[in-house]
Amino acid sequence: MRNYQLTPDQRRLFSRQGFLRLPGSFPPHLVRRWRQVADHLEQQALEVHSQGLHGRDFCVVEDRVGPRLMRYDNLLAHASELLIETLACPAMMALARELCGPGAVPLHADLLYKHQHPHPVINWHQGAQHDRRFPYLNIGLYLDDADQGDGCLRYVPGTQHGAQPIEALSEHYGWSPPGVVEQPARAGDILVQDMMILHGSQPKRSEGVRRTLYVEVRPWQAVMESGSQSSQWADLRRRWMSQVLARADEADWPLDWGQYPRKEEALSELVSEIEACWEPPLPAVWASRDVYHPEYPVPSDLRPQEHKTEMRQLVT
Template identity: 30%
Template sequence: MNPSESAAQVHISPSVQLTGAPEAGAYHLTEEQIRFFDEQGYLILRNWVTGELLERLQAAGHRWIERGLEDGGANRDHLFAQREAGRVMWRVDYVHDKGEPVSLELLGSPQVLGVAESLCGPNFVPTYESMVFKFEGDGEQVPWHQDAVHPRTRRIFNFDLYLDESRVGGGALRVIPGSQGAPADICALTDEHGWDAPDAIQVEMQPGDVLLHDVMVVHGSERAQGKKLRRTIYYEFRAAEEIVEEGPWDREWIERRMRLVPLAIERFRHSGLPGEPFEWRADEAFRPRSLGTEAEELRVVHLTHMAGSYCSAGDVPLKAESKQANSAD
């Protein structure tokens, strides 16, 4: 794309041609989809989460926001940002212990775990879980960034489930396909091109659509006025082998995090939701021992993070009061 083109002319992602509503149980990615993800750094899965599961997640999203507004950030997992219009809530971290069982049911669903196994292998680790959102009329930008920078020996990706539509002209996510191969000079990119970066696309999403994005693909969203509420649930996944080799966490942390997997599968199994439960095939070397106390297993905090790539500390997405090194849009 010519850098002189206006923001409205940035191309809309064509990747819907590669995806569609899957048949029951067919939630592993195809070779074509994996190849597209590896080459482009993202992949759209249309109508991936539907029906009762989507409806329950949308209702849970409203309740997460209500509880955060009620406590005003007293719970540190409820993140607020200072904007021109005042103090605004924008994120809920560690959603599994926030009183809504459906978040764990989603994690244990074949829609999520089939993708995780496809991209990370059988020893996948659920490393982050959050909901990020923008209120109606709150169209603050999320500057260009890479979520995390790593040696790229294995895939690290985010599973982004959209609970609301995200349209061009309303702050839709922008992605630079193929930009995941190396650390990016975000300041130079921003100074030279602004939002009209060469080859950038806009990703339009509907409720129930899923965006898979490599944590190193450059992405962001420009400021938009008068946009509707947009909520996105993010689950990040990495291979246990990658964490062992590169950190930033240890084997004990991996074991604690992987306890979420059998717990989530069991929650899905008893949820009444349609679909065959996922068959977990992790190696015995990584299979965790249950603590027997669900409360301990639902919230495994991060004492350290893998650094991302931003233009400056002042441009970390949404200028959060609490620094989040693994912020996502």
């Protein structure tokens, strides 16, 4: 018997709306350990930034509050064992098994940090565009609460099936296009989304930082057929998944899905190879020009007074 299974209703809901929340499905002991890692990486990034240096794997932004970490990428290189254990947990195995299917492999794993306004807003966008012949998942594992009305994710259900007119929707509706859903989450929740669903998030109003671990999962065959990355890059992801399967409970993976190398190898050696063979990810799609709306991207009550005057002039 599987340790975690999606219900038929959950699978249908994901297929229809393009996102799905799995409450409390990220084990508490993993949440605690990732919080410690997130704290350490944040301190490390800010220290490097304070010395006037830059790192390939992180982004520190300067705003009127001071320097703040926005994201830390390439977690396989920075928390290898913990990431493998996370990908092998029952809920993550269920998502790979039931929503991605045979050949599922992890592509990237990154930590996103969201601080109180004026930290950057995440405007409406769609993830990596693809031909949709294969699933492509973006899975968020929450380390902190994302409360309603406090900059949690917003989705427009059903927009995952093709490219959307992001500029027009933003200009006409701001944060409230037809059918929009504001999706709160609690620490320990997993929120999985179709890579192409239209989504974004308003400013965070409360104090403190919100951390979310994001993992992209896609069938290995999709990478090969798309030509988006090299065959070497794709094969390294199969070997990465082999490490995950070796850690997972055998009950959580079909024995006949024999698409992964069975050769045992040291995780440290694999990480070194993946580091040496870095290739850029497929980019997200954003508005191609600045968009002006009275409540978007920063709501009017959070804007400086001089910017409110400019916006009134534009509207009139």
